[in-house]
Amino acid sequence: MKRWKRLTAWVFVLGLTLSLITITGCGDEDVVDPNLCKPSMELNLIITNPLTPAPGDTTLLTIQSSGEGCDNWAAYTWTVEAGELIQDTGITVQWVAPAEFGAYKIECRATLEGVAPQTVEAMVMIRQFDVIETGRIASIKPTVMINTLYCIAEDGDVGPRSNNFLGWSVYDISNTARVTKVTDTGDPAGGGSFEFDFARSGESIYGSFFTSYYSGLRQQRKNVWKFPTIFGSPVEASSDEGGMGILRKNQHRYPITNTAGNKAVWKFQFAGREPDGTGDMFNVVYWDEFDGPGDWYTVTQSLDSTTVIMGVDTVTLYRYYNNIKPMFTPNEDNILYFVDTSGVFEPCVIPMVAGDPDTLQRRAMMVDETTGIFKQAGVLISEKTIFQWNPTVDFLSFISNGEIAFFDYATETVAIVNGLEKVTEFSWSPDGSQLAAVNEDGVYLVSVGGAVNPDRVFTRERLTDGVHGIAWNDDLANPQLAFRLVRKGKSEVDSWSSLVIIDLTSGLWAYASETVQWHSSREPSQIDYTWMRCLFDADGTGVYAPFPVLDAANYPGKDIILIYSHE
Numbered sequence: 001m002k003r004w005k006r007l008t009a010w011v012f013v014l015g016l017t018l019s020l021i022t023i024t025g026c027g028d029e030d031v032v033d034p035n036l037c038k039p040s041m042e043l044n045l046i047i048t049n050p051l052t053p054a055p056g057d058t059t060l061l062t063i064q065s066s067g068e069g070c071d072n073w074a075a076y077t078w079t080v081e082a083g084e085l086i087q088d089t090g091i092t093v094q095w096v097a098p099a100e101f102g103a104y105k106i107e108c109r110a111t112l113e114g115v116a117p118q119t120v121e122a123m124v125m126i127r128q129f130d131v132i133e134t135g136r137i138a139s140i141k142p143t144v145m146i147n148t149l150y151c152i153a154e155d156g157d158v159g160p161r162s163n164n165f166l167g168w169s170v171y172d173i174s175n176t177a178r179v180t181k182v183t184d185t186g187d188p189a190g191g192g193s194f195e196f197d198f199a200r201s202g203e204s205i206y207g208s209f210f211t212s213y214y215s216g217l218r219q220q221r222k223n224v225w226k227f228p229t230i231f232g233s234p235v236e237a238s239s240d241e242g243g244m245g246i247l248r249k250n251q252h253r254y255p256i257t258n259t260a261g262n263k264a265v266w267k268f269q270f271a272g273r274e275p276d277g278t279g280d281m282f283n284v285v286y287w288d289e290f291d292g293p294g295d296w297y298t299v300t301q302s303l304d305s306t307t308v309i310m311g312v313d314t315v316t317l318y319r320y321y322n323n324i325k326p327m328f329t330p331n332e333d334n335i336l337y338f339v340d341t342s343g344v345f346e347p348c349v350i351p352m353v354a355g356d357p358d359t360l361q362r363r364a365m366m367v368d369e370t371t372g373i374f375k376q377a378g379v380l381i382s383e384k385t386i387f388q389w390n391p392t393v394d395f396l397s398f399i400s401n402g403e404i405a406f407f408d409y410a411t412e413t414v415a416i417v418n419g420l421e422k423v424t425e426f427s428w429s430p431d432g433s434q435l436a437a438v439n440e441d442g443v444y445l446v447s448v449g450g451a452v453n454p455d456r457v458f459t460r461e462r463l464t465d466g467v468h469g470i471a472w473n474d475d476l477a478n479p480q481l482a483f484r485l486v487r488k489g490k491s492e493v494d495s496w497s498s499l500v501i502i503d504l505t506s507g508l509w510a511y512a513s514e515t516v517q518w519h520s521s522r523e524p525s526q527i528d529y530t531w532m533r534c535l536f537d538a539d540g541t542g543v544y545a546p547f548p549v550l551d552a553a554n555y556p557g558k559d560i561i562l563i564y565s566h567e
Contacts, residue, residue: 037070039114045461046108046122051498051511053097055126062092063108063120074112081105101126101567103503103510123508125501130564131555132544134171134179138560140524141531142544145202145229148174149544150182151562152531155192159559160524166213167192170205170227173562183227185209185234194526195254199261204228206237206255206264218275221249224266226257226289237264237287239294243271244279252285254383256327262289265326265335268298284326284337284350286357299335299350299357323348324383329409330394336409338381339364345381346372349409365412377414379405386528392432393448399423404437406450419452420444425529427470429479436481438467443481443502457481457502458509464488466497468529469545473536479504482512482534482543492519492550499534499545499565512543512565522548522559542566 044064053059063076078088078095081104086094098104104126109119132139136153138160143150154160155169169192172180183193183205193207204226211221223238243249248271255266264287272279287296300323324345326337335357338345341364348364350357365373374381379400387398395408404417404426426437426446436457437444443458458467458481466486473480481502489495496515503509524532535544543565549555 037068039068039070039072039112041065041067041074041110041112041115041118043108043110043118043120046106046120048106048122048124048511050514052125052127052129052514055097055099055101057097058086059095059097059124060092061095061106061108063110065091065110067112067115069112070114072113074110077109077111079107079109097124097126101128103501105506105508121506121508123503123506123510125510125512127512127565127567129513130566132173132562132564134173134562136171136179137558138524139171139173139562140527140546140560141533142535142546142562143198144535144538145198148172148229150174150198150205152196155181161521161559166190166210167194168196169193170196170207182229183207183209183225183234185211185225185236187211187213189213197256197264199257200259201261203230204257204261206257206261208251208253208255208266211241217247217249219243219248219251219271219277222251222253224252224255224264224287226261226264228261235289236293237289238266238268238285238296244273245271245275248275248277254325258328258332263287263328265299265328265337267324267326268296282322282324284323284335286335288356299359300337300339300348300362325381325385325387327387330389334409336396342366342370342372342375344372344375344379346374347407347409347412365409373412373414377405377416379407379414379416386530388426388428388530390432390448391428391430397426397428397435399426402439404435404446415450417446417450417452420446425468425470427472427533429472429476430474431476436470436472438470438483443467443470443483445504457504457507458500462487468497468523469532469534471534471536473540474538475540478540480536480540482536482545484532484534484545484547485511486518487515488518488520492517495519495550497547499543499563501543513545513563516547516549516561516563517551518548519550522550524548524560537566 047062049060078093082098084096104124106122111117139151139153141152152168153171155167158164169181170183172182189212191210191213193209196207206226208222208224211223226235226237238252240250250271251269253267255264257264266285268283268285270281281302283298283302284300285296286299302321321339323339335350339348346364350362367376385398387396402422407414422439423437426435428435433448435446442456442460445453468484470483484497485500486497495518497518498511498515499513501512532546545563546560547563548560
């Protein structure tokens with residue numbers, strides 16, 4: 001692969017450098033009584049230019065500080081782990097970066113009369129950067145299954161920012177010279193999918209795809225397909241051509257598979273006769289591939305009826321329920337889903353007996369006849385809620401009203417994590433002992449017991465900074481986090497994003513890619529936030545990251561590129 005073109009951030013760095021609030025003394029015209037002045041000093045951060053130097057680059061190191069000198073000036077002394085300092089004192093010094101790739105520590109020590117010396121550390125990464133040429137307009141959700149790299153990209157030639165966008169497909173990009181569509185339904189009038197599930201075994205991919213797309217329909221027909229990744233042929237699992245109305249068709253959506261990839265559950269929306277959808281029914285479907293295409297069945301009830309006497313007439317009243325977000329529990333002993341019988345979506349389980357769901361044992365987790373455990377706890381979910389299982393403990397985690405919730409289906413308990421609000425995304429560590437949560441302040445660590453570490457592992461340098469796609473590496477002895485930092489400037493010219501890696505052992509973080517010009521219009525909407533998640537290599541030496549771009553010169557016709565940062 002060609003080395004990624006290095007995009008500098010001179011405007012950004014010079015702007016900060018010129019606006020530093022440095023520790024200043026008092027001039028002749030403004031003499032301060034030393035008995036009244038109290039010296040102070042605060043070191044903020046070290047700024048590097050370029051953000052991620054190449055081996056042997058001459059790099060500017062600048063200390064950002066603030067305080068009061070009281071007729072004295074602070075002195076700054078620099079030390080580096082490797083490479084060569086051309087100067088070792090001053091607010092800004094020059095450093096010749098090491099010739100070897102890696103992560104290097106830099107330290108600045110400040111002294112000021114009357115104030116205890118202070119030291120601030122930073123980490124600088126010297127890495128290679130490649131843009132993986134998928135040939136697609138937008139490439140997101142890098143995923144490795146059985147040593148093969150996949151990504152999700154647009155189906156066809158229409159990008160996701162177009163009003164004519166008809167969904168995504170999964171592509172095999174292990175051989176960049178031949179990017180192959182994996183989820184091809186063979187329907188020339190169809191399109192892509194907006195939901196996918198990758199079997200944990202790596203042997204299959206499920207999605208909900210348009211079937212015989214027709215622009216005049218109010219509700220398009222959608223069917224669930226299974227695509228094997230090793231051997232076998234694609235299977236249209238639902239094979240449903242039904243629907244009571246003329247302009248609204250049945251939809252099979254949000255498929256979730258088991259570990260092996262040979263069974264699936266999903267939400268089935270039966271299109272009733274009413275044109276506004278009020279007669280639709282929403283049920284959970286179960287399918288076993290050994291039963292064959294189209295041999296699925298519902299395992300829930302979405303319609304209840306009761307008979308009442310009104311005067312001399314006997315009237316049947318109907319109530320429609322919405323059953324959503326079905327999934328298998330980790331040990332696959334239950335199907336878990338949610339139903340709005342109490343006005344709030346409450347968890348329900350259907351036990352699996354002899355490998356199939358036993359609907360006679362179906363039950364909702366209720367406190368009493370009208371109140372469920374979610375309603376009692378003030379927990380709210382919807383069709384858009386993104387659920388994540390803890391990797392080692394069988395409980396579900398999700399965001400409810402900006403707070404993280406833990407739900408243990410076995411004990412039928414749910415709890416809100418206190419002390420952390422306005423959470424936008426989170427990711428579990430591989431051992432399930434803690435998660436990294438992103439909110440408006442930065443990145444926090446939360447234990448599996450729900451305790452929030454008060455010390456942020458990353459603090460936003462600006463209130464407008466964005467953190468996207470946070471992910472863990474797999475090395476428990478050397479834990480690291482990666483995410484994409486978005487720096488929102490006053491205009492498109494000075495707005496950019498860059499990959500950041502945090503070393504949780506040292507507590508230091510560093511930029512792991514150069515900057516890519518950015519604009520908010522390029523951030524994909526209406527997708528699962530985990531689709532923009534970074535991905536570490538198995539050995540932890542490299543990171544894949546989706547980058548929305550606003551750089552027509554270097555990336556013509558691209559909405560989102562896939563960057564690979566590695567040593």
